[in-house]
Amino acid sequence: MPSWLLGQTAQHAGRLVVDGFSSVGARGYHYRVLATLEDFGPASQATLGRRSGIHLSDMVATVNELAELAFVERAADPADRRRNVISLTKAGKRQLRRLENRLAASQDELLAPLSPEERASLTGLLATLLDHHNRRAGIPEERWR
Amino acid sequence: MPSWLLGQTAQHAGRLVVDGFSSVGARGYHYRVLATLEDFGPASQATLGRRSGIHLSDMVATVNELAELAFVERAADPADRRRNVISLTKAGKRQLRRLENRLAASQDELLAPLSPEERASLTGLLATLLDHHNRRAGIPEERWR
DNA sequence: AGCGAATCGTTCGGTCGACCAACGATCATG
DNA sequence: CATGATCGTTGGTCGACCGAACGATTCGCT
Numbered sequence: 001m002p003s004w005l006l007g008q009t010a011q012h013a014g015r016l017v018v019d020g021f022s023s024v025g026a027r028g029y030h031y032r033v034l035a036t037l038e039d040f041g042p043a044s045q046a047t048l049g050r051r052s053g054i055h056l057s058d059m060v061a062t063v064n065e066l067a068e069l070a071f072v073e074r075a076a077d078p079a080d081r082r083r084n085v086i087s088l089t090k091a092g093k094r095q096l097r098r099l100e101n102r103l104a105a106s107q108d109e110l111l112a113p114l115s116p117e118e119r120a121s122l123t124g125l126l127a128t129l130l131d132h133h134n135r136r137a138g139i140p141e142e143r144w145r
Numbered sequence: 146m147p148s149w150l151l152g153q154t155a156q157h158a159g160r161l162v163v164d165g166f167s168s169v170g171a172r173g174y175h176y177r178v179l180a181t182l183e184d185f186g187p188a189s190q191a192t193l194g195r196r197s198g199i200h201l202s203d204m205v206a207t208v209n210e211l212a213e214l215a216f217v218e219r220a221a222d223p224a225d226r227r228r229n230v231i232s233l234t235k236a237g238k239r240q241l242r243r244l245e246n247r248l249a250a251s252q253d254e255l256l257a258p259l260s261p262e263e264r265a266s267l268t269g270l271l272a273t274l275l276d277h278h279n280r281r282a283g284i285p286e287e288r289w290r
Numbered sequence: 291a292g293c294g295a296a297t298c299g300t301t302c303g304g305t306c307g308a309c310c311a312a313c314g315a316t317c318a319t320g
Numbered sequence: 321c322a323t324g325a326t327c328g329t330t331g332g333t334c335g336a337c338c339g340a341a342c343g344a345t346t347c348g349c350t
Contacts, residue, residue, distance in 0.1 A: 005271040006255075007162070010155030011308090012278040017152070018335080027335065046298055053153075055338060060300055082298040082345045110151075113277040118270055125259065125267045126150040132258035133157040156337090163306080172306070191327055200309060205329055227316045227327040 013110050020102035026095070029054055029062040031103070034071065034088065034096040042087035044077065071095050158255050165247035171240070174199055174207040176248070179216065179233065179241040187232035189222065216240050 021027055036052040037043070043051070049059045063086055066072040071092035077083035088096070111119050166172055181197040182188070188196070194204045208231055211217035216237035222228035233241075256264050 005268060005275055006155055006158045009271045009275050009278075010151055010158075012275070013151045013155075015308095029336080044298075053156075055336090056298080057300075057302090057339085058337075080298085080346070084299075110274065110278075113273055114270065118273075121266060122270045123150060125263055125270075126154045128258055128263075129255065130150055130154050130157070133154075133255075160337095174307080189327075200307095201328075202310085202330080203308075225317070225327085229328075 013106075016106040016110055017103065020106045021099060024095070024098050024102060026099055029058065030066060030071075031096075031099045033059075033062055033066060033086075034092055034099065037072070037086065037088040038093070038096060042085050044080075044083040045086060046083075048086060066092070069095075158251075161251040161255055162248065165251045166244060169240070169243050169247060171244060174203065175211060175216075176241075176244045178204075178207055178211060178231075179237055179244065182217070182231065182233040183238070183241060187230050189225075189228040190231060191228075193231060211237070214240075 018028065021031060032052045032054060033048060036048055040051055045059045045063055046056055048054070048063075049056050054062065063072060063074060063084075067074050069091075070089060073087050073089055075085045075087070077085045111122075114122065163173065166176060177197045177199060178193060181193055185196055190204045190208055191201055193199070193208075194201045199207065208217060208219060208229075212219050214236075215234060218232045218234055220230045220232070222230045256267075259267065
């Protein structure tokens with residue numbers, strides 16, 4: 001029963017990752033937003049949400065928290081007064097490095113019992129699944145703004 | 146980044162499974178308790194919790210709900226008056242069958258893009274991971290009661 | 291130019307899974 | 321018998337996810 005396996009494994013993985021993040025005072029949404037910002041550059045909150053898969057309403061709180069910590073900057077978009085342009089600060093980049101380190105550590109712990117070939121195989125299979133389900137869920141290849 | 150992949154894939158999987166369950170008016174804990182009951186037989190709530198990985202306090206509500214629906218029976222244990230002995234009813238077994246069907250359907254949808262060999266490979270890798278982390282998290286080996 | 295539709299940010303609320311603290315009742319062991 | 325453990329229960333926290341509603345703004349079409 002792969003669903004059970006996937007679920008249980010994901011629970012372990014999630015616990016590892018969450019613990020790693022919380023040891024730096026962050027949570028999952030923080031990493032996802034910071035990483036998305038670095039990968040795609042500054043963007044509006046709605047666009048950020050689409051790219052990272054975070055609900056618009058949750059994005060508000062997340063950006064509030066990150067801005068409070070000065071990891072992110074919220075500026076009015078002169079070209080569209082509905083929009084806030086969110087951008088990564090120096091401190092935000094440093095935090096992102098910290099979170100990536102934690103993530104790598106969690107990763108090593110999670111995949112400890114697997115050989116390099118097995119790790120590659122697992123990654124490939126998961127990527128196939130993810131690609132398929134992202135595609136059918138309509139992720140529009142985001143390059144907007 | 147396997148953690149990201151695992152997490153995202155698990156999210157898709159979780160959505161599929163949860164949607165499947167909720168279409169029969171159930172949630173994850175219901176399936177886990179019913180399945181554990183069938184696999185191990187009647188048991189106290191605490192034992193059920195250990196076997197299914199559900200917190201004792203959450204078990205209360207879950208058993209309440211299942212008993213309300215007559216999927217499960219709560220009887221006082223004559224040998225230990227602290228305990229409730231929970232057992233599966235006929236209707237509970239039928240519900241379990243329904244949930245298993247939904248689960249199988251979710252499974253098919255999840256693994257659609259994978260060949261049979263790939264499915265086996267994925268299952269094996271996940272089982273390895275799960276086994277390892279279960280082991281290191283303390284194996285109860287539950288056969289009590 | 292103007293009007294209706296769509297988008298953006300925001301607030302509120304709700305579900306679900308996981309977990310913790312406390313408490314009375316009961317049992318087990320010294 | 322006293323002390324400590326276990327069981328069921330209540331009530332609360334937290335994070336991730338989702339939906340409804342609303343004012344402000346912009347877009348698209350005629």
